[in-house]
Amino acid sequence: MIDIKNLYKDYERTRALHGISFSVRPEAFFALLGPNGAGKSTTIEILSTLKSKTAGTVQVATHRLDEADGAIREAIGVVFQTSALDATLTVRENLEVRGAFYSKDRSRIRRRIDEVADEIDIREFLDRRVGTLSGGQRRRADLARALLNRPEVLLLDEPTTGLDPRSRERIWRLVLKLKRRHRMTIVLTTHYMEEVNDCDQVVVLHEGRIVAEDSAQRLRERYAHDKLLITPASPALSSRLEREGIDCHPLGARLHIPVVSPFQAIELIQRFEADIETFEIVKGTMDDVFLNLTGRTLSDHDASVA
DSSP: OEEEEEEEEEETTEEEEEEEEEEEOTTOEEEEEOOTTSSHHHHHHHHTTSSOOSEEEEEETTEETTTSHHHHHHHEEEEOSSOOSOTTSBHHHHHHHHHTTTOSOHHHHHHHHHHHHHHHTOGGGTTSBGGGSOHHHHHHHHHHHHHTTOOSEEEEESTTTTOOHHHHHHHHHHHHHHHHHHOOEEEEEESOGGGGTTOSEEEEEETTEEEEEEOHHHHHHHHOOEEEEEEESSTTHHHHHHHTTOOOEEETTEEEEEESSHHHHHHHHHHTGGGEEEEEEEOOOHHHHHHHHHSSOHHHHHHHHO
């Protein structure tokens, strides 16, 4: 559904994308994962025809960028980081303006707005001005706007950034419902680890380069490790573990032991039960993946940008 080969993007003296290549199969839930400044939004803006590329080839839904940009725009829906809605208009008026780009039949546009309003659950504020909406309501309206043309590809550029946890969860439920119901191809950009867990294809971007690509599960298996966190009942436990060649690191009052699987953790707990006060088995995360690939966590990157 999407095919990108050797994509470069330069801004005067800065190179934002360094020849990235990837493909997205039809009906995939695909994610670009990386910190601020990794090149995620630049990639989305090129895919949506809003920015020109410096070099490389881009194909979206069989249409080649720079040759059939109009066809690409008809095939996609986009939720940008910044809302594309006019704050002075109502949600319905915004959708009517957007719908006019796809059809001159006003009754057809009204029917489609009603369909989307019910699916995205925005009817309660359909006739309110966008400027009066909460962040979560505005994001749902942005999503409705992106779905008006029944897109083959839905591009979501950090759609939950800045939302409270409840609104984030609601947007996420809507996205997963759309994926199941319409079998559309979804391309997500995010720096939230938990948002890629449902993705079947993840590309990890770092400073405009692809550093890994696989499913979220296989990336965790390859680059992240489970951890056994033990609160010792005896100060001798650390020495015992070291004598037996078990990798062990102090972490505050607890001991941190990397394990291959929960079963290895259980075996260790049983062996050293008499010297353990409490324990916790922590699954490897996508933040561990990013740390092992780049030497920094995503939160480290975002803190340095801030």
